Amino acid sequence: MHRLFALLLFPLSAWSGEDNLHSLSFSYGVHSETLSFNSFDADLSPESIDLTYTFISQKGPMLTLDTWQETANTSFAQDAELEKKVWGFGVSLAYPVLSVDLVLSYVYSKPEMKAWAASGNRLEEYSETSEYSAGVSGYFAYDAWSLVPSLQLGFQYVDSLNQSYLNENVITLEASQSGWFAAPSLSLSYFYELNSHAALSPFFGLSWTNFFQGEGLTRTSIFRRSASLTSSTESDLETDSSGSINAGLELLIDRYQVELSFEEAIDLDNIGTQWNLRFGLVW
Numbered sequence: 001m002h003r004l005f006a007l008l009l010f011p012l013s014a015w016s017g018e019d020n021l022h023s024l025s026f027s028y029g030v031h032s033e034t035l036s037f038n039s040f041d042a043d044l045s046p047e048s049i050d051l052t053y054t055f056i057s058q059k060g061p062m063l064t065l066d067t068w069q070e071t072a073n074t075s076f077a078q079d080a081e082l083e084k085k086v087w088g089f090g091v092s093l094a095y096p097v098l099s100v101d102l103v104l105s106y107v108y109s110k111p112e113m114k115a116w117a118a119s120g121n122r123l124e125e126y127s128e129t130s131e132y133s134a135g136v137s138g139y140f141a142y143d144a145w146s147l148v149p150s151l152q153l154g155f156q157y158v159d160s161l162n163q164s165y166l167n168e169n170v171i172t173l174e175a176s177q178s179g180w181f182a183a184p185s186l187s188l189s190y191f192y193e194l195n196s197h198a199a200l201s202p203f204f205g206l207s208w209t210n211f212f213q214g215e216g217l218t219r220t221s222i223f224r225r226s227a228s229l230t231s232s233t234e235s236d237l238e239t240d241s242s243g244s245i246n247a248g249l250e251l252l253i254d255r256y257q258v259e260l261s262f263e264e265a266i267d268l269d270n271i272g273t274q275w276n277l278r279f280g281l282v283w
Helices: none
Strands: 020-030 033-037 040-044 047-057 062-076 080-097 100-117 122-138 140-142 145-166 169-190 198-223 228-236 240-253 256-266 274-282
Touching (some): 020 256, 040 062, 040 080, 122 169
Antiparallel strands (some): 020 047, 020 274, 033 040, 047 062, 062 080, 080 100, 100 122, 122 145, 145 169, 198 228, 198 240, 240 256
């Protein structure tokens, strides 16, 4: 799924008189996920941590640096274990032009998964994903309401390696996939001032990612004690799409931020609701 950067939701006018702003936030998240292996299902509860730094210039660009890590492990089937790790980072640069922002971004992620049984059989999966995108976002305000629509067009490249060790046989599957995607999103927030030092901001967001053109190359190798077999297959990737809905509440006290939110995946039945708790500081 295309990853969206977490940005501060309060309007810049709330900090009038300052040319530049810096923000640093840390978040913790947890969600449920189901992975299928042949006739078995493994239920996971991945935990994630995220660190985000944002530099905002009221008269110029906005730079966002983001890094995250996700881990999970569980037992399933008959004495089988599974471990999953994901690490990644992202860079986003937004520059105001007329009444909109032009956005350039790069996102890299590296998932790893290992499953093994008491019999000695095991499965290992490694992949690397790079996304390059450019887009535009707008900002519309009415009273205390803010509406931010955006559209990103980008290119994604994925390299993956799947190795199965079954009864002294080794099956290796190498795949390279690339394709173009479009990612529209819409966020709505309300800024309610409690007093001169505190404010509440409930928010709601909708995002969608559609992969509309791509191709893939798959290389399969089977090694046995007495023989080996290698084959390659090229194919066009089918159109794929997925999205998410998120909502939450943000509390601002002077220059401190606390946010509780949830995210629900659309068209991804194996991923459950994700809950996030974020703490931030603005200076």
